[in-house]
Amino acid sequence: MNEIGLIGLGNIGGGMCKRLLDRGIAVVGFDVSSEAANAAAELGAKIEPSPGAVAQRVDVVVTSLPNPAIVRDVYLGSGGLVAKARRGSTLIETSTIDPHTIRHVAEAAAAAGVDILDVALSGEPPQAILGELVFQVGGADDLIDRHLDLLQVLAKKINRTGGIGTAKxxxxxxxxxxxxxxxxxxxxxxxxxxxxxxxxxxxxxxxxxxxxxxxxxxxxxxxxxxxxxxxxxxxxxxxxxxxxxxxxxxxxxxxxxxxxxxxxxxxxxxxxxxxxxxxxxxxxxxxxxxxxxxxxx
The missing domain is CATH 1.10.1040.10 (N-(1-d-carboxylethyl)-l-norvaline Dehydrogenase; domain 2)
Structure with missing residues (x-):
């Protein structure tokens, strides 16, 4: 884990950012809120001007976003993650959204040669900072295994739920x-x-x-x-x-x-x-x- 992209640096995303940095893992981040972005920068994160710019720099991007509409825009919009992510990279979606949205995103990502993990989390910002979240993870077992070290940095317990959409x-x-x-x-x-x-x-x-x-x-x-x-x-x-x-x-x-x-x-x-x-x-x-x-x- 050289650098991890992180889109959404608010309460939970900001906590995950601090957790990664505390563990010596570099973070490349983005948030529409300058306040959240500046707070992450003060912790040591490198801030990019757009989600797509983050995706161009790293092989793994974690997203923590407010709602399905914003997830669709960040992933599927012009210049979004699917369009800009490196072929063979992995996008880990942790927002509370509906399963249909993450399945739609995963289909578009697969067509672009990009992998998706469907993650749902339980916990609050203090647990995010300490790496004590609980993750429900949907996706192929081999893909989960490939990123297990990262998931275990962020979560104290990981439950495998099945295919894409099951975690949501x-x-x-x-x-x-x-x-x-x-x-x-x-x-x-x-x-x-x-x-x-x-x-x-x-x-x-x-x-x-x-x-x-x-x-x-x-x-x-x-x-x-x-x-x-x-x-x-x-x-x-x-x-x-x-x-x-x-x-x-x-x-x-x-x-x-x-x-x-x-x-x-x-x-x-x-x-x-x-x-x-x-x-x-x-x-x-x-x-x-x-x-x-x-x-x-």
Whole structure:
């Protein structure tokens, strides 16, 4: 690993950039945000003026981008990664997008003699910096093996999911579970407090009970402290649940709970909570119940 390209130097991409540099791996990067690009440059990354310019310099490019439309533009646009990547190089796509988009990208890349790995990640910026992300990886086993050293620098656990598109599928169905867990926990927790339970005592009991989830344990301690600083923004939760609804529609699968979950996060965003942590769905239930479960801040 001489140099790795990195497109998208924001929260997760910036964390991966620092991780690579800390391990002595040179990074050639790009971000539309001058602030993100400058922060990466201060860490020691070399910054190029476009994704295509990055692809022309390296044999492996990792992308961490906001949504499917931007992924399509970066990969398939004029002067994008597929057009400019070296023949025989590998593009590793880690964004939260739908499986149809990554399959379309992979088809175009294959026609250009470029390999694609479909990666979905779990974790937050601190885990990215420490190389403690969890990767779901879709693609040919021999291609995964070829890049295993790089993947293991960035992730503490790597799950092989199958062909291209499978990692994005796992990510979206896992996010449906996670967003549903938090929404149900919010409804239940506010009900418990409405019935007279003291919030801290209720949290202590529920956090060791059968209905608990990882997000309840990590997130609702902060809820009762009135802390909604985002580790995962409500606006991103809404983006993901909309991707899930789109995927279900494309697959002619009649989801029943997902539209309800989507409405809760949509309402939270419309109430101005998009930049808060996705546990902010609690606030809608607080308003309905006429109570507050957390300390005011």
């Amino acid at each position: 599928t796992v990510k979206l169905v896992n996010n449906l579970m996670s967003l549903g867990n938090v929404a149900v926990a919010a409804e239940a927790f506010v009900l418990g407090v409405k019935c007279g339970m003291e919030p801290k005592r209720l949290y202590d009991i529920l956090s060791v009970s059968g209905g608990r989830s990882a997000h309840f344990i990590s997130g609702f301690q902060k809820v009762i402290e009135g802390e909604y600083r985002a580790s995962f923004k409500t606006s991103l939760a809404l983006k993901d649940i909309n991707l899930i609804l789109d995927l279900a529609k494309e697959e002619h699968y009649a989801v029943q709970l997902a539209p309800v979950i989507a409405s809760l996060y949509r309402n939270a965003v419309e109430q101005g909570l998009g930049e808060d942590n996705f546990t902010s769905v609690v606030k809608g239930y607080e308003a309905t119940a006429g109570i507050q479960v957390g300390t005011s801040r």
